[in-house]
Amino acid sequence: MFPILDPLLHSELRLAVMSLLITTNEAEFPYIKQQTGATAGNLSVQLDKLATAGYIEVEKTFKGKKPCTLCRITPTGLKAFEDYVAALRSYLNISPEGDTKKD
Amino acid sequence: MFPILDPLLHSELRLAVMSLLITTNEAEFPYIKQQTGATAGNLSVQLDKLATAGYIEVEKTFKGKKPCTLCRITPTGLKAFEDYVAALRSYLNISPEGDTKKD
DNA sequence: ATAATTTGGTTTATAAAATAAACTTGTTTA
């Protein structure tokens, strides 16, 4: 009836990060921070969790002389996101086509 | 970009309860427990939170000699649920019609 | 040159939440 919602994705900030990375494909730390409105500390922690789960990959490079943390979604992450959305639908009373179910 | 997700609804069990009450209109404690697979303690706590927020109303009656806790969603709760779903869409990359956005 | 500020984060501490375990009250059954 109510499938489990992947706890890693059922988090406002982590979900926002994943959503962002799906549309942008890859993004730098400061950009993600700005788009999500997160504090740097919180973002750092949540990126770690996503990376540890293999949902994103984090590449640490340099942009000129400045460190640059680049994040990219992985196939595993994309699959997890899609599964999460599918599971959520059972809760939201919306069909795969998105219309609200009349009861 | 990423609207706040009502923390009261962004909880697996509370969301399941709300979803259930929307389709059944009203339901008894043991039924909700069975449908959601929650433990009684957890369910009791989460129902309290929803009731305190005015999202559901809880009526304590008797069914014969046994106590019977009946739950019903309120207009406030329904509105909150709809707002939550609308907010979630921004995260899920689905349009109001439900199709996945291609980037 | 060097002190102050900014950038780009990480680590650690705190606050809040979810969850289960233990308990209560009354009822039915052996």
Place this chain on the structure above:
DNA sequence: TAAACAAGTTTATTTTATAAACCAAATTAT
């Protein structure tokens, strides 16, 4: 009438989210 059960509630524990404090390197101001 003692044991088991039903229907919850309360309390304690674990997990999670979040922010505050911190650090290193680079840039800017004096």
